[in-house]
Amino acid sequence: MDLSLERISHAYGDTEVLRDISLEVQSEEIVCLVGPSGCGKSTLLRLIGGLEKPSAGRVLQLGGAPEGCLNPLTYVFQDFALLPWRTVRGNISLVLEDHGIKGAARDAIIADVLGRTRLGDFADALPRQLSGGMKQRVAIARALAVKPAVMLLDEPLSALDAQTRELLMDDLVGLWTRQPFTAVYVTHNLAEAVRLGHKIVVLSRRPGQVREVVEIATPLAERAHGDAELEAVQKHLWNVMRDEARAADEELLDV
Numbered sequence: 047m048d049l050s051l052e053r054i055s056h057a058y059g060d061t062e063v064l065r066d067i068s069l070e071v072q073s074e075e076i077v078c079l080v081g082p083s084g085c086g087k088s089t090l091l092r093l094i095g096g097l098e099k100p101s102a103g104r105v106l107q108l109g110g111a112p113e114g115c116l117n118p119l120t121y122v123f124q125d126f127a128l129l130p131w132r133t134v135r136g137n138i139s140l141v142l143e144d145h146g147i148k149g150a151a152r153d154a155i156i157a158d159v160l161g162r163t164r165l166g167d168f169a170d171a172l173p174r175q176l177s178g179g180m181k182q183r184v185a186i187a188r189a190l191a192v193k194p195a196v197m198l199l200d201e202p203l204s205a206l207d208a209q210t211r212e213l214l215m216d217d218l219v220g221l222w223t224r225q226p227f228t229a230v231y232v233t234h235n236l237a238e239a240v241r242l243g244h245k246i247v248v249l250s251r252r253p254g255q256v257r258e259v260v261e262i263a264t265p266l267a268e269r270a271h272g273d274a275e276l277e278a279v280q281k282h283l284w285n286v287m288r289d290e291a292r293a294a295d296e297e298l299l300d301v
C-alpha cells in the first residue's frame with residue numbers, strides 16, 4: 047500500500063502547525079521526517095495514522111493492505127510501551143488476541159516475528175530483564191505481528207544511548223533487507239535519517255512546510271558508518287536545517 051498526502055495543513059486553535067504538505071510514501075520505502083523541534087513531525091505522523099484529522103487536505107491509502115494485515119497503520123513509540131508483567135511472547139500475543147487470533151495461528155506469527163527480529167531466545171523474558179535496545183526490538187516485533195501496511199515510528203531510538211542506537215540501526219537495516227517493510231520514521235537525528243531513509247523529508251520550523259526532499263539511492267545494506275557520500279548528504283541536510291533549527295530554538299515559548 048502506498049500513501050499519498052495531499053496538501054495537508056493543520057492548526058491547534060490559533061497555532062498553525064503544518065502548512066500545505068504533499069508527500070508520497072511508496073510501498074517498501076522508509077521515509078524519514080526531519081525538522082527542527084516543534085515543527086510538527088509527530089503531528090504529521092498522527093495525521094497519517096488517522097489519530098487526528100487534518101484541518102485541510104487528506105491522506106490517501108492507495109492499493110490494498112498486505113494479506114493478513116490486522117492494522118494497516120501501526121505505531122512504534124519512543125518509550126516501547128510494553129506491559130511489564132507480560133513476557134516478550136505475552137506482549138506480542140496480546141495484540142493478536144485483541145484480533146481474535148489464538149492457538150497455532152498466534153504461535154506461528156509470534157515465532158515468525160521473533161525470528162525476524164532475532165529475539166527467538168528471549169520469548170520468555172520479562173521486559174525488566176531486557177536492555178532498552180532489546181525492549182525496542184520487542185516493540186518492533188509486536189508492530190510486525192499485525193502485518194502493517196505502513197509502520198509509523200516516532201523517534202524510536204531517541205531514548206537509547208549512542209551505541210545501542212547504532213546496533214538498532216543495524217538491526218533495522220537487517221530486518222528491512224531480509225523482508226522490506228514500509229515506514230514513516232520521525233527523527234531528530236540526521237545520521238539516523240541518512241542510514242535508514244530511502245527518502246528524507248526536511249520540514250521547516252513551525253508551521254512545518256516541506257523544505258526539501260532528498261532521495262538516497264544507495265541500498266540500505268551498503269550504507270556503511272562513516273561513508274563519505276552519506277556524510278555529504280547529512281551535511282547538506284544540516285545546512286538546510288541549521289537556520290530553521292536556530293530560529294526554532296530561540297523562539298519564545300507561548301505559555
Ligand SMILES: Nc1ncnc2c1ncn2[C@@H]1O[C@H](COP(=O)(O)OP(=O)(O)OP(=O)(O)O)[C@@H](O)[C@H]1O
Nearest residue numbers: 058063081082083084085086087088089090234252
Ligand atoms: N494536541 C495538541 N494541542 C495543542 N498543541 C499541540 C498539540 N500537539 C502538538 N501541539 C503543538 O504543535 C506543535 C508541533 O508539535 P509536534 O510534537 O508535532 O512537533 P515535533 O516536530 O514532533 O516536535 P519535537 O521535535 O520537539 O518532538 C508544537 O508547538 C506543539 O506544542
